[in-house]
Amino acid sequence: MIVFEHVSLEYLPGRFALQDVSFTLNAGSFTFLTGHSGAGKSSLLRLVARLERPTSGDIQVGNIHYNQLRPRQEPALRQQMGIVFQDNQLLPDRSVFDNVAFPLIIGGYRYNDIKTRVSAALNRVGLADKALENPQVLSGGEQQRIGIARAVVARPKLLLADEPTGNLDPDISAEIMQLFMQFNASGVTVLFATHDQSLLDTFRYPRLQLHQGKLTGAPQEDSPAPAARGRQKSDHAR
Amino acid sequence: MSTEQAANAAGPRWTYGKRGYALAQSLRQLKRHKFASLITLLVLGITLALPVMLLFASSALQQLSSRSIEGESLTAYLQDSVSDLDGAALSIEWASREGIRDTRYISRDEALALFRENSDIGAAVDALGANPLPGAIIVFPDSNVLRAGTVEALAASLRQSEAVERVQFDLRWVRRLQAVVSLIQLVGGLLALFLTLTALLVIANTIRLELSRRRSEMEVASLLGASSFFMNRPILYIGALYGLLGGVVASIIAVIAFNAIRQPADDLSSLYESTFRLSHPTPSQIGIVLAVSIALGIVGALSSMYRPSQQLTQRGSNGK
Numbered sequence: 001m002i003v004f005e006h007v008s009l010e011y012l013p014g015r016f017a018l019q020d021v022s023f024t025l026n027a028g029s030f031t032f033l034t035g036h037s038g039a040g041k042s043s044l045l046r047l048v049a050r051l052e053r054p055t056s057g058d059i060q061v062g063n064i065h066y067n068q069l070r071p072r073q074e075p076a077l078r079q080q081m082g083i084v085f086q087d088n089q090l091l092p093d094r095s096v097f098d099n100v101a102f103p104l105i106i107g108g109y110r111y112n113d114i115k116t117r118v119s120a121a122l123n124r125v126g127l128a129d130k131a132l133e134n135p136q137v138l139s140g141g142e143q144q145r146i147g148i149a150r151a152v153v154a155r156p157k158l159l160l161a162d163e164p165t166g167n168l169d170p171d172i173s174a175e176i177m178q179l180f181m182q183f184n185a186s187g188v189t190v191l192f193a194t195h196d197q198s199l200l201d202t203f204r205y206p207r208l209q210l211h212q213g214k215l216t217g218a219p220q221e222d223s224p225a226p227a228a229r230g231r232q233k234s235d236h237a238r
Numbered sequence: 239m240s241t242e243q244a245a246n247a248a249g250p251r252w253t254y255g256k257r258g259y260a261l262a263q264s265l266r267q268l269k270r271h272k273f274a275s276l277i278t279l280l281v282l283g284i285t286l287a288l289p290v291m292l293l294f295a296s297s298a299l300q301q302l303s304s305r306s307i308e309g310e311s312l313t314a315y316l317q318d319s320v321s322d323l324d325g326a327a328l329s330i331e332w333a334s335r336e337g338i339r340d341t342r343y344i345s346r347d348e349a350l351a352l353f354r355e356n357s358d359i360g361a362a363v364d365a366l367g368a369n370p371l372p373g374a375i376i377v378f379p380d381s382n383v384l385r386a387g388t389v390e391a392l393a394a395s396l397r398q399s400e401a402v403e404r405v406q407f408d409l410r411w412v413r414r415l416q417a418v419v420s421l422i423q424l425v426g427g428l429l430a431l432f433l434t435l436t437a438l439l440v441i442a443n444t445i446r447l448e449l450s451r452r453r454s455e456m457e458v459a460s461l462l463g464a465s466s467f468f469m470n471r472p473i474l475y476i477g478a479l480y481g482l483l484g485g486v487v488a489s490i491i492a493v494i495a496f497n498a499i500r501q502p503a504d505d506l507s508s509l510y511e512s513t514f515r516l517s518h519p520t521p522s523q524i525g526i527v528l529a530v531s532i533a534l535g536i537v538g539a540l541s542s543m544y545r546p547s548q549q550l551t552q553r554g555s556n557g558k
Contacts, residue, residue, distance in 0.1 A: 102462060111255075
C-alpha cells in the first residue's frame, strides 16, 4: 500500500515539483503515473523511493511512515523496492550477470543464492543467453530488460518504473509492458510512470494523472486488470 | 537458453561478498588504469623512499652515537706512591660508585709494557733505568652520566682522592658527533614529515579522481539501496592498496639505495675505527613501513571521500 497525504515538494521558494498530492494505492495494484514532461512524475517516484524528502505531508509505504524514517534506514527501505529507469543506468564495465547481481551483492546475499536468483531473473526477461555479454553491445530493448531483471532480482514487493519504455519502439514497449504485467500478476505492486498515450490506451490500468505538480486524476479504474483487481482486497504490500 | 548456463556466467565466489566485491573493484580500477596507477605508485614510492631510508638508518645512527659515547672513558693517573695493591683496591671501590659502569686498573708495569708495545720510543724508556709511568685507573662512566653531561662532576669527585694525581678525559668529539646525528635526525624527520604529507596529498588527489570516475556507479548503488559504507569501501580499499604498493616500492628503492651507499659508509667508518655499519632493514622495520603506508592510503582516501559521500547523501534531502 502506498499512501500520500498532502505531500508537497518545493524545489525553489514558491516553485513546486509536487503540490498537495494525496492518494492511496492498494497492495498488488498496477497503476500508471501519467502527465506531460515536467508534470512531477519522476519527483513522485523519487519521493516513494526516498531519494527526495517532501517539503510537507506524509508518505506511507506498507506500514512505514516516511516521517518516522531515520536516514540510516533509507538504504534498507530502498533494497525492498525495485526501480527501473528510462536510461536503465546499467554499469558498462561489467557483464549482464554482474549488473543484475548488483542489488544482491548490496543486500549481502550468499553466492549460491545470487547465482540462482540472477539466472532466474535473466531467464524471466529472456536474456539467460546474454549473461556473459557486456550490456553496451545489446539493443535498447535488451538493456531495458536487464534493468528490469536487476529491479526484480531481489523479489521486491514494490516496483517503480520511470518511463521504462521512453526510448523504445512500440513493439518493444509492448514486450516490456508484458513483463511488468507478469510481475504484477505474481503479486508485485507496480507504479509505472509514462506519458506514452498508446501504452495508456492499450493497457487500461488505473491512473494517477499529474499536471504541473498537482494531481488532476485520482486513481480510478477505467478497466482494472484482472491481476490487479483480484488483489486489491488484500492489503499486504509490505 | 538454460538458467544453468546463465549461472555459469557468475565470476569467482569471493567477488560476490561485500568485502570481496570492494576488493575486486579496487583491483579492477588499478588494472584498468595501468599506466596512471603505475605513475602514481612510482610517485608514492619515490616520495616515501626518503622517510623509509631514514627509518631504516635510524637504528644505525642511534647505535653510532650510543656506541661512541659508551666507549668513552676517563683516565685517573695515580700518585707514584700508590702501590699496585692499593691501586687495584681503589679501582674496585670506584666500580661500585654511582655513575660508574666499570673500571680497569692498569699497573705501572702494565703501563710500561703497553707503552713499549705502542710507542716508537719504547726503547728510550729503558735508558731511564726506572719505570717513569704511573699506575692508572680507566673509568667507564655509565651512559646516563655521559648523556647528562655530568662527566666533569664525576672527574672532580675522582680528583678529590689523595691517591689521584690527575684525571684526563676528552668527550668533545663525541659531543660533536652526537650533535651532528641529532641534527641529521631532526632535519631528516622534518623532511620525512613533509614528504609523508606529500604522499598523503598524492593519494587524496588520486582517490578524488577515482571518485569522479566512479560517480555513476555510486549513484546507481545508492538507488539500489547501498549504504554509504558499501559505496565507500572500494575507495578505502583503493587507498589502502595505493598505500601498500607505494610502501613496497619505497622499501625497494630504500634497499637499493642502502646497498649503493653501504660500501662507502663502511669505508668511512673504518677510517674512524668505528663499528658503525649500515645493516639490512629488519622484517619489523619493513612491517612498520607497510603498516604506515597503508594507514596513509586509508587516511588519504577518507579525506577525499568525505565530501562526495556527503553530497550523495544530501541528494536525498534536497529539492528537485
